Amino acid sequence: MPWQTVFLQAVWGLASIVFVEVIRDGYHVISHYWPPLMRLHNWHHRVYKKDFSPISETLYRQAQIYNDMPEALVMMGTIVAVAVVIGQPGLWLGFLYSAGFLVSALARSQGWLVSTDLTHTPGDLITPPSNWLVNRTYHWRHHFDDTNAYFSGYFTFTDKLMGTAVSLKGKTVAVTGASGTLGRALLNELAQQKAKPIALTTSPNPIFPEGIRCWHWQPGAEADLRDALQNVDILVINHGVNVYGDRSAPAVQTSLEVNALSGWRLMEMFFSTVETSVHRANKEVWINTSEAEVSPAFGPLYEISKRLMGELVTLRRLDAPCVVRKIVLGPFKSALNPYGVMSATWIAWAVVALAKRNVRNIVVTINPLTYVTFPLKEFSHWLYFKLFSRSS
Structure with a gap:
């Protein structure tokens, strides 16, 4: 058989696996409605306690019969129909893959091969939710955070699209x-996404819409927030200052303290609150580092301080106990940048929409080069830090 044919059928086979996983996700979504x-x-959903240990072995076995086996049969039936219509032999790999789900579900219904149920392995959650592939922590959130989210079974792109x-x-x-x-936006x-937002501000007399709690803080006093942050699920580090062309010693001090060091201390303080499985599953940090990480901002100290914060985030999220997202924004109209061209309201919508799709590096800008230069910079620095630094 020519190698071109083998390669083509291998591609069809891999495509069939992706296809049946999409079918599985679709079946799962429909099963909720x-x-x-x-x-x-x-x-x-009736089977598990919060540590994924079964409430009872009988209930666990019944769940395999009533949920897992029908799901596998739908996967098998769909890929058979597609394989017959298209006529590519490689598609039958998807059938064998789906049959594996049926066999393992049947075995688990008899109390065998329970270890094959990887996303429901009992025990504490020890890693944050993964990004592209479903791990235990990711799937835990479907059971115990929001049952109308986190539908994906193996590849997460169905959830990302939805x-x-x-x-x-x-x-x-x-x-x-x-x-x-941007903070107000x-x-x-x-609030529109049914979250419970809290305003963290250094302003003395701020006014916020009814229902939004307000906490006052000051750079340098981040430790005072630790007890309060214990009950926060997501910390958005969004504060900053722009001294424009000023290069005096006080301007250096202010820029480094506000744009980098205070944010770094807040991030570390928040990391220290991640103590339980629930925290590892739900807690996140979002840091607005700015497009100044890779592009001129016509404010040297703004660029230096924001790039420092960006590098610290890249370094520290190698070992972060929770999800860490970077927010890299282009110019939007604000007090910091009265010449910005984008709307803060639109940017806030885009940031939240991308976060809901589990994008770890959220880039929103009108500069097309940033969509190329930032990922390259982020990957190269991540690799450098990975190779030449170590955790304690």
């Missing part, structure tokens, strides 16, 4: 720089 399937799927890879519903989200233009957008 269509009553006949809901009755079957509810067996699955905007269900991160649920903000009911999450307590604290936003620094809340008195600023983020608070409003988060």
Whole structure:
């Protein structure tokens, strides 16, 4: 058989696996909204305690029969139909892959091969939710954070497309720089997503919409927030200052303290609150580092301080106990940048929409070069830090 044919069928085979995983995700979504399937799927949600240990072995076995086996049969039936219609032999790999789910579910219904149920392995959650592939922590959130999100079974791109890879519903989200233009826009957008936003501000007499709590803080006093941050799910580090062309010693001090060091201390303080499985699953830090990481901002100290913060985030998220997102924004109209061209309201919508799709590096800008230069810079620096630094 020519190698070209082998390669082509291998591609069809890999495509068939992706396809049946999409079918599995679709079946899962429908099982949350269509009553006949809901009755079957509810067996699955009734099985587990918060550490993924089964409530009872009998209930666990029944869930395999009523949920996992029908799901596998749908995967098998769909790929058989597609393989017959298209006529490519490689597609039958998807059938064998799906049959593996059926066999393992049947075995688990008899109390065998329980270890094959990887995303429901009992025990504490020890890693944050993964990005592209479903791990235990990612799937835990479907059971115990928001049952109408986190539907994906193996590849997470279905959730990414649907905007269900991160649920903000009911999450307590604290936003620094809340008195600023973007801070207020983020608070409003988060409230629309049914989160519980908290304004963190250094302003003495701020006014926020009714229902938004306000906490006062000052750079250098981050430790005072630790107890409060214990109950925060997501910390958005959004504050900043722009001294424009000033290069005096006080300007250097202010820029480094506000744009980099205070944010770094807040991030480390928040990391220290990640203590339990629930924290590892739900807590996140979002840091607005700015497009100044890779592009001129016509403010040297702004660029230096923001780049320092960006490098610290890249370094520290190698070992971060929770999800860390970078927010890299182009010029938007605000007190810091009266010449910005983008709307803070639109940027806030885009940031939240991308976060819900579990984008770890959120880039929103009108500069097309940033979409190329930032990923290259981020990857190269991540690799450098990975190779030439170590955790304690």
